Amino acid sequence: MSLAFKLANLHNGITFNNPSVGALILYKNKIISYGITGIGGSPHAEYDALKKIKSKKNKYSLYSTLEPCHHEGKNPSCSDFIKKKNITRVLYSDKDCNIKVSGKGLRYLSNNKIKINNIKNNFANNFYKEHNDFSENYYPKVFAKIATTKNYYSFIKGRKKITNVYLNKYTHLLRSQINAILVGVLTVNIDNPILNCRIEGFDNLSPARFIIDPRLNINTNSTIVKTSKHIPTYIFYSFENNYKIKFLSKKNVKLIYIPNNNKFLMDPKEILYSIGLLGYKNVLIEGGLKTIELFLKDKLIDRFYFFKNNDLIDKNASHSFNKVHSYLKNNFKRNKVLEQVYIADNSIEVYQR
Numbered sequence: 001m002s003l004a005f006k007l008a009n010l011h012n013g014i015t016f017n018n019p020s021v022g023a024l025i026l027y028k029n030k031i032i033s034y035g036i037t038g039i040g041g042s043p044h045a046e047y048d049a050l051k052k053i054k055s056k057k058n059k060y061s062l063y064s065t066l067e068p069c070h071h072e073g074k075n076p077s078c079s080d081f082i083k084k085k086n087i088t089r090v091l092y093s094d095k096d097c098n099i100k101v102s103g104k105g106l107r108y109l110s111n112n113k114i115k116i117n118n119i120k121n122n123f124a125n126n127f128y129k130e131h132n133d134f135s136e137n138y139y140p141k142v143f144a145k146i147a148t149t150k151n152y153y154s155f156i157k158g159r160k161k162i163t164n165v166y167l168n169k170y171t172h173l174l175r176s177q178i179n180a181i182l183v184g185v186l187t188v189n190i191d192n193p194i195l196n197c198r199i200e201g202f203d204n205l206s207p208a209r210f211i212i213d214p215r216l217n218i219n220t221n222s223t224i225v226k227t228s229k230h231i232p233t234y235i236f237y238s239f240e241n242n243y244k245i246k247f248l249s250k251k252n253v254k255l256i257y258i259p260n261n262n263k264f265l266m267d268p269k270e271i272l273y274s275i276g277l278l279g280y281k282n283v284l285i286e287g288g289l290k291t292i293e294l295f296l297k298d299k300l301i302d303r304f305y306f307f308k309n310n311d312l313i314d315k316n317a318s319h320s321f322n323k324v325h326s327y328l329k330n331n332f333k334r335n336k337v338l339e340q341v342y343i344a345d346n347s348i349e350v351y352q353r
C-alpha cells in the first residue's frame, strides 16, 4: 500500500478535479502490474493497472489507495472492470466521499463475491483530505499569487513581467496544479493576459478562468475573450448589459450573475461557492491588488505565494502590496518547504493560514 501511495504521489495535484490514485496488481505475492491516475484525471489508476493484464488467471489481488469507483463518466467503472478481470481480492486504503463513489464500488464488489480488505493509510495521513473535504462541502481551496518589486509594487509601466524567467515558469507550474484561476477585470483590461499553463506537455492542464467584472467592462478583443472557445472562461457580473451578454455568450464565455451587496460589491464568498459548485476544487487568485485585498479582508485565502524581484523601483510603479505583505507576516505562517525552488536572484515567500 505504501508503494501504491508513492505512485499516487507522482501525479498528485496534476489530475485536475479527480484524486490521484495508485494501484498495484499482485499474483502469488509478486507485483505484475501497476497504474496511476493519468495527468488530467484519466484513465483511473485501477483501469490503467488492469488493462495491462492479458490472461485471466484467478487469484489476482488489487491494491488501491482509494476505494474503486462504480460509475461511468469520462472513464469506465473500475469495479466492473475489476470483476471482468477476475480479481479475487481488493485491498484499499482511503474512503472516497465523492457522492458518485462512496461505498457503491465496494458494495458491488462484495455482491460479486470479491474479498475486500481495508489497510490503513501508512504513507501520508490525510492524503485525500482536500478531495474528501471538497466532496462534502463543494468549497474550493483558495490560493493567491502576486509578483512585486523589492519595495512591493505590482505594476511597472512598460514592463510586462516583474519577476525573472524561473519564477515565471513556476507560475505556470502552479497553474498546472490548480483547477481555476481568478482575476479582477482591470488586470484583464490592462495586462491582456491569457492565464493558461505554458509548459510543454502540460498545456492540457490549463485552469478554467474566472473574471470579476460587475459592469461587463471587459475588452471584447482581449486575449481572454479570443481564447474562450478553447479554455473554459466565466465572468461574474452584477449589471445587465444585453449587448455584452449576447456578444460574450457567442464567444463561449459563461456569464454568472452575482448581485451587489450593501457595499456595492459581490460577496467574495459567494464567488467561491459558485466556483466550487461548478466542480473546481481549488482556485488561484492572480490579482490585482483590489481583488486580492477583498478576499484577504474576509479571511478567504488559505495560501499566498509572494514573488519578489531584486529591484527597488518607484518611478512608473504603482499598486503597492506593502500593507498586504505586513498583514501576511502578522497573520499567516511561512511555509519554508514550498519556498525551496530555484529562482536565482529573485525571492519567494509562501504564507499559509
Ligand SMILES: NC(=O)c1ccc[n+]([C@@H]2O[C@H](COP(=O)([O-])OP(=O)(O)OC[C@H]3O[C@@H](n4cnc5c(N)ncnc54)[C@H](OP(=O)(O)O)[C@@H]3O)[C@@H](O)[C@H]2O)c1
Binding pocket: 145, 146, 147, 148, 153, 154, 155, 162, 183, 184, 185, 186, 187, 188, 190, 191, 212, 213, 214, 215, 217, 264, 265, 266, 267, 268, 286, 287, 288, 289, 290, 291, 292, 294, 319
Ligand atoms: N504583478 C502582478 O503579479 C500582477 C498581477 C495582476 C495584476 N497586476 C496589475 O494590477 C493592476 C490591476 O489591479 P487593480 O487592483 O487595479 O484591479 P483588479 O484587482 O485587477 O480589478 C479590480 C476590479 O475588479 C472588480 N472587482 C474585483 N473584486 C470585486 C468584487 N468583490 N465585487 C465587485 N467587483 C469586483 C471591480 O471592477 P469595477 O472597477 O468594474 O467595479 C474592480 O475595480 C494592473 O495594472 C496589473 O498590471 C499585477
